[in-house]
Amino acid sequence: MAATVSEHLLDWYDAHARDLPWRVRPGAAPPADGSWPYRVWLSEVMLQQTTVAAVKPYFEAFTTRWPTVEALAAAPEEDVMAAWAGLGYYSRARNLVQCARAVARRGGFPQTEAELRELPGLGAYTAAAVAAIAFGQRAVVVDANVERVVARLFAIEAPLPGARKPIRVAADAITPDHRAGDFAQAMMDLGATICTSRDPKCLLCPLSQACRGRAAGDPARLPVKAPKKPKPLRQGQAYWIEREGAVWLVKRAGTGMLGGMRALPDDGWSARGDGSGEPPLQGVWESAGLVRHTFTHFALELSVHIQRDAPAAGGSGEWWPLDRLDEAGLPTLFAKAARLALAD
Numbered sequence: 001m002a003a004t005v006s007e008h009l010l011d012w013y014d015a016h017a018r019d020l021p022w023r024v025r026p027g028a029a030p031p032a033d034g035s036w037p038y039r040v041w042l043s044e045v046m047l048q049q050t051t052v053a054a055v056k057p058y059f060e061a062f063t064t065r066w067p068t069v070e071a072l073a074a075a076p077e078e079d080v081m082a083a084w085a086g087l088g089y090y091s092r093a094r095n096l097v098q099c100a101r102a103v104a105r106r107g108g109f110p111q112t113e114a115e116l117r118e119l120p121g122l123g124a125y126t127a128a129a130v131a132a133i134a135f136g137q138r139a140v141v142v143d144a145n146v147e148r149v150v151a152r153l154f155a156i157e158a159p160l161p162g163a164r165k166p167i168r169v170a171a172d173a174i175t176p177d178h179r180a181g182d183f184a185q186a187m188m189d190l191g192a193t194i195c196t197s198r199d200p201k202c203l204l205c206p207l208s209q210a211c212r213g214r215a216a217g218d219p220a221r222l223p224v225k226a227p228k229k230p231k232p233l234r235q236g237q238a239y240w241i242e243r244e245g246a247v248w249l250v251k252r253a254g255t256g257m258l259g260g261m262r263a264l265p266d267d268g269w270s271a272r273g274d275g276s277g278e279p280p281l282q283g284v285w286e287s288a289g290l291v292r293h294t295f296t297h298f299a300l301e302l303s304v305h306i307q308r309d310a311p312a313a314g315g316s317g318e319w320w321p322l323d324r325l326d327e328a329g330l331p332t333l334f335a336k337a338a339r340l341a342l343a344d
């Protein structure tokens with residue numbers, strides 16, 4: 001089965017590969033300027049937990065501004081954080097800078113999965129994807145798309161997350177020694193375009209003859225997922241402090257939630273608990289409404305309060321001109337809060 005699957009899939013990929021800005025066409029040579037591993041790594045980091053459509057403009061902006069890993073390594077961290085604003089999971093942006101600096105120090109990306117894994121913030125998935133796609137090394141690359149295709153192909157009935165191990169073993173069994181990068185991308189493409197979550201198009205699938213999930217009927221029910229626990233709901237407050245055409249922004253603590261990002265002052269809410277409800281200033285606060293936002297492990301209801309012509313702001317921060325607010329790099333949660341305040 002293994003050889004048949006990889007042959008059919010690679011033939012299909014040669015004809016149907018998605019055209020993506022961080023890709024080269026099957027069989028084409030990567031760019032000769034040495035930027036290829038950088039582009040592969042950057043796209044894989046950006047694509048985690050995010051859609052292709054959301055990533056495209058960010059990838060374009062990053063590679064225009066920082067065309068090489070050395071250029072990114074030399075960038076101030078706060079510039080990178082601001083450019084990342086809106087993509088979410090901000091620890092990825094911090095890790096991105098750390099990783100770029102480590103790569104620049106060692107004179108380029110290492111080529112093996114094991115060495116890539118040693119770079120700061122580079123997880124098992126990204127190491128495998130970069131080794132396979134950028135360097136053609138045989139590596140087992142399993143993202144959510146691949147997980148779905150493999151669970152169906154082998155009719156793996158065990159529920160996720162427990163099924164990850166047998167899925168990985170099965171993915172390993174069908175990964176070829178040659179064209180490992182194309183194979184990984186072909187599996188991702190098949191999952192994204194044919195073997196989709198709700199509506200697998202089995203009649204168009206190059207693997208339909210080999211697919212046990214299809215033979216068993218109703219492959220869309222695979223992979224089985226263990227029921228999700230409801231996310232806890234946290235309450236917090238954010239404070240819009242305005243004076244003479246500027247708003248008071250603070251820098252969040254480096255290691256916590258949205259660490260290192262510019263933000264409105266808040267009352268210390270976190271994944272573990274509600275905020276204190278204590279404003280950073282005395283005075284009269286006007287309510288601007290409520291922002292709802294969902295993080296990986298919890299949901300947040302953030303009440304936004306406004307004080308205009310504020311006499312002074314609390315703690316350390318900076319007055320940021322309102323007409324340049326879009327350059328502050330506010331993460332999505334605080335950008336939503338700012339929109340509420342400005343609409344008030």
Ligand code: SF4
Nearest residue numbers: 195202205208211219
């Ligand atoms: S035959 Fe259907 S279920 Fe099986 S891999 Fe192809 S699209 Fe997915």
